[in-house]
Amino acid sequence: MKDAVANQPANTPGETMQKDPVGGLLQVEHLRTVFRQGRREVKAVDGISFSVNPGETLAIVGESGSGKSMTAMSLLRLIPSPPGEIIDGDVFFGGRNLLDMSEDELRDVRGNEIAMIFQEPMTSLNPVLTVRQQLAEPMRVHRKVKEEDIEARCLDLLRQVRIPDPETRLDAYPHQFSGGMRQRVMIAMALACEPRLLIADEPTTALDVTVQAQILELLKDLTRQHGSSMILITHDLGVVARYADRINVMYAGRIVESGTAREIFEQPRHPYTLGLINSMPRLDASEKARLLPIEGQPPDLGNLPTGCAFHPRCPFAVDQCRQQDPPLEPYQGHHLKACWVNVDD
Amino acid sequence: MTDTPLLEVRNLKVHFKLPGSLLRPRSGGSVKAVDGVSFHLKRGETLGLVGESGCGKSTTGMAVLRMTPVTDGEIHIDGEDITHLKGRALRPLRRRMQMIYQDPFGALDPRMRVLDIIGEPLKVHKLVTGRKAYRQEVLRLMELVGLLPDMCERYPHEFSGGQRQRIGIARALAAQPDVIICDEPVSALDVSIQAQIINLLKDLQEELGLTYLFVAHDLAVVRHICDRVMVMYLGHVVEVADSEALYTNPQHPYTQALMSAIPIPDPRAESRREVDPSIEGEVPSPVNPPSGCPFHPRCKHATEVCSRVAPTLRETTDGHAVSCHLYEPETEAESLVRVASIA
Numbered sequence A: 001m002k003d004a005v006a007n008q009p010a011n012t013p014g015e016t017m018q019k020d021p022v023g024g025l026l027q028v029e030h031l032r033t034v035f036r037q038g039r040r041e042v043k044a045v046d047g048i049s050f051s052v053n054p055g056e057t058l059a060i061v062g063e064s065g066s067g068k069s070m071t072a073m074s075l076l077r078l079i080p081s082p083p084g085e086i087i088d089g090d091v092f093f094g095g096r097n098l099l100d101m102s103e104d105e106l107r108d109v110r111g112n113e114i115a116m117i118f119q120e121p122m123t124s125l126n127p128v129l130t131v132r133q134q135l136a137e138p139m140r141v142h143r144k145v146k147e148e149d150i151e152a153r154c155l156d157l158l159r160q161v162r163i164p165d166p167e168t169r170l171d172a173y174p175h176q177f178s179g180g181m182r183q184r185v186m187i188a189m190a191l192a193c194e195p196r197l198l199i200a201d202e203p204t205t206a207l208d209v210t211v212q213a214q215i216l217e218l219l220k221d222l223t224r225q226h227g228s229s230m231i232l233i234t235h236d237l238g239v240v241a242r243y244a245d246r247i248n249v250m251y252a253g254r255i256v257e258s259g260t261a262r263e264i265f266e267q268p269r270h271p272y273t274l275g276l277i278n279s280m281p282r283l284d285a286s287e288k289a290r291l292l293p294i295e296g297q298p299p300d301l302g303n304l305p306t307g308c309a310f311h312p313r314c315p316f317a318v319d320q321c322r323q324q325d326p327p328l329e330p331y332q333g334h335h336l337k338a339c340w341v342n343v344d345d
Numbered sequence B: 001m002t003d004t005p006l007l008e009v010r011n012l013k014v015h016f017k018l019p020g021s022l023l024r025p026r027s028g029g030s031v032k033a034v035d036g037v038s039f040h041l042k043r044g045e046t047l048g049l050v051g052e053s054g055c056g057k058s059t060t061g062m063a064v065l066r067m068t069p070v071t072d073g074e075i076h077i078d079g080e081d082i083t084h085l086k087g088r089a090l091r092p093l094r095r096r097m098q099m100i101y102q103d104p105f106g107a108l109d110p111r112m113r114v115l116d117i118i119g120e121p122l123k124v125h126k127l128v129t130g131r132k133a134y135r136q137e138v139l140r141l142m143e144l145v146g147l148l149p150d151m152c153e154r155y156p157h158e159f160s161g162g163q164r165q166r167i168g169i170a171r172a173l174a175a176q177p178d179v180i181i182c183d184e185p186v187s188a189l190d191v192s193i194q195a196q197i198i199n200l201l202k203d204l205q206e207e208l209g210l211t212y213l214f215v216a217h218d219l220a221v222v223r224h225i226c227d228r229v230m231v232m233y234l235g236h237v238v239e240v241a242d243s244e245a246l247y248t249n250p251q252h253p254y255t256q257a258l259m260s261a262i263p264i265p266d267p268r269a270e271s272r273r274e275v276d277p278s279i280e281g282e283v284p285s286p287v288n289p290p291s292g293c294p295f296h297p298r299c300k301h302a303t304e305v306c307s308r309v310a311p312t313l314r315e316t317t318d319g320h321a322v323s324c325h326l327y328e329p330e331t332e333a334e335s336l337v338r339v340a341s342i343a
């Protein structure tokens, strides 16, 4: 990437930021996405609000099925419809509401100002196009890069994601790469237009720990260099501890706790977060230490319990929890929790 | 009680022939999935088997169970060589050694009721007589693994991942095995459910005196359940040690790199952790493995000898063995060369 570009101040606020009250890059309000299966309605994203500030990495954690991916897909209106539908909410990005845009306007944002890295690289790489063709496409469409500069830019990107011998790899097809290299090509594609926001959905879950470490370090470096923001979706709390500035913890389609990484790990205030941290196997544990699991099973999103969705598994639950749904409210400053009970240290 | 280990594996090799290509039909090479692995399992212990995807963990487990052809080497149980047992002679082995699989969704027959999934080994190995005893035994097993008895008429798709893994465990226990090979039993499960299953496996071991070979790629999970840990790389054992020794004093450069790559769920500890750069580079192919030490292309300590000569697994301290030239005593020839070069 050109130095002039890399040295620009992080995310100069766009000219159209007037709608944006707190100066966040992304502002999500009351987002609600459902899937309809016959008479059943699965509340995949159940009225959530959050923001992402310029240059920060926000992690979304939570167990399988808690709505992490559907939150990300909703932001870019990639929900398969039917059966899915975004039924409520606003998503402001640089002051514009992504949910009100025309398909054309949105296409201009996707892959350009907001890029997404999907969990399974093979599904988002085109198997019949070479790496060169796939990298060049967004540059031509969004950035009008001159034809004679494209090759150099492609090589530069592959070098940034540490593909060895990029010259010999440029005209290779995705199946000629290993899993880790494909994931890096995906990242190169996502970075091709220097997006202001990168959404990475479990970018390393399918990979080995060693390759995972390479890729996450790379993402951290690159977002830092370009001053981009990142939404990092994962269920690995270890990954979150190293790479996130702030964390949203999701349970059953809701955000149940939100705070800085330190707040979440050192003073978890929602019983689910507490359970999640206690049940993590740790490398630095004492020998054969017993794990403390969260008892019970994850909820059925088509048939949620009354009151707090976590109450059937919650060791702190009181009567109120069974009847009333706790709102997400400040616990301290920007540290938010949705729980009726005060969990002490 | 004797000192004979329950299971002993000597120089095990499992090579898979690759189909030849259209142009060179006879030239298909082979995948050296397991290439000279030796280890033993003591009664009642848990041995962890860790390493990157494709390094031969599952193949080792399958070979021990005699579920994949053994190319070379020996497998002994209670001192008896079982490497070449065939047909009926394998029966008792099939009961004594059970397996729990990674994929709790694929491993259960979707058309069978839970009652029959768990009960099948009881019938196959004729462990109970009569319908009533059969049902009673299945219900006892269900209770043992934390399933409610009224679930026994249901089918696998009606259960969550964690519950299905419990069904798989109950089925393995039905045969009253001595050894259970757990092949990534919690990798497919959510963190909160992982912990439930790991605790269950520990409790069952204590109650029933089971011996586990615990295959995993997650070193943190292994730490919570294993007494000893064996690290594999590209079909070879590169290090084996007591759990505590391995985690506090990893010796092989690969083990060290592996440990440094694992994130710790604690932002303060994380800000101090440095990722070992030697882990850069690609995992090599077992079809065309590197010469010498299989790890040398990625190893930051590699010297000339590493690319030429394969190191052997040898004990450095009591019970701690490592396969790396850094820990090999100098040969006479080498020391002569060194002395000559100094002089």
Ligand SMILES: Nc1ncnc2c1ncn2[C@@H]1O[C@H](COP(=O)(O)OP(=O)(O)OP(=O)(O)O)[C@@H](O)[C@H]1O
Pocket (backbone or CB within 6 Å): A035, A036, A037, A042, A043, A044, A062, A063, A064, A065, A066, A067, A068, A069, A070, A071, A080, A083, A084, A235, A301
């Ligand atoms: N096409 C679909 N039809 C019906 N329900 C769906 C569909 N896609 C997702 N869902 C439901 O939406 C909910 C949220 O799914 P989502 O993929 O966001 O979970 P997640 O938090 O990303 O989980 P994971 O960690 O497993 O990726 C799930 O309960 C899922 O069953």
Ligand SMILES: Nc1ncnc2c1ncn2[C@@H]1O[C@H](COP(=O)(O)OP(=O)(O)OP(=O)(O)O)[C@@H](O)[C@H]1O
Pocket (backbone or CB within 6 Å): B016, B017, B031, B032, B033, B051, B052, B053, B054, B055, B056, B057, B058, B059, B060, B217, B286
């Ligand atoms: N039936 C087979 N035919 C050919 N090659 C095989 C066969 N089974 C396994 N292999 C190869 O042997 C090697 C070791 O595979 P194995 O399944 O033992 O790895 P693993 O360590 O269990 O990996 P993972 O963590 O991904 O489960 C791999 O390269 C694999 O592709």
Ligand code: SF4
Pocket (backbone or CB within 6 Å): A270, A271, A272, A308, A309, A310, A311, A312, A314, A315, A316, A317, A318, A321, A326, A338, A339, A340, A341
């Ligand atoms: S609201 Fe009640 S049930 Fe829900 S997490 Fe808090 S204490 Fe537990």
Ligand SMILES: [Mg+2]
Pocket (backbone or CB within 6 Å): A068, A069, A070, A201
């Ligand atoms: Mg997901």
Ligand SMILES: [Mg+2]
Pocket (backbone or CB within 6 Å): B057, B058, B059, B183
């Ligand atoms: Mg395997």
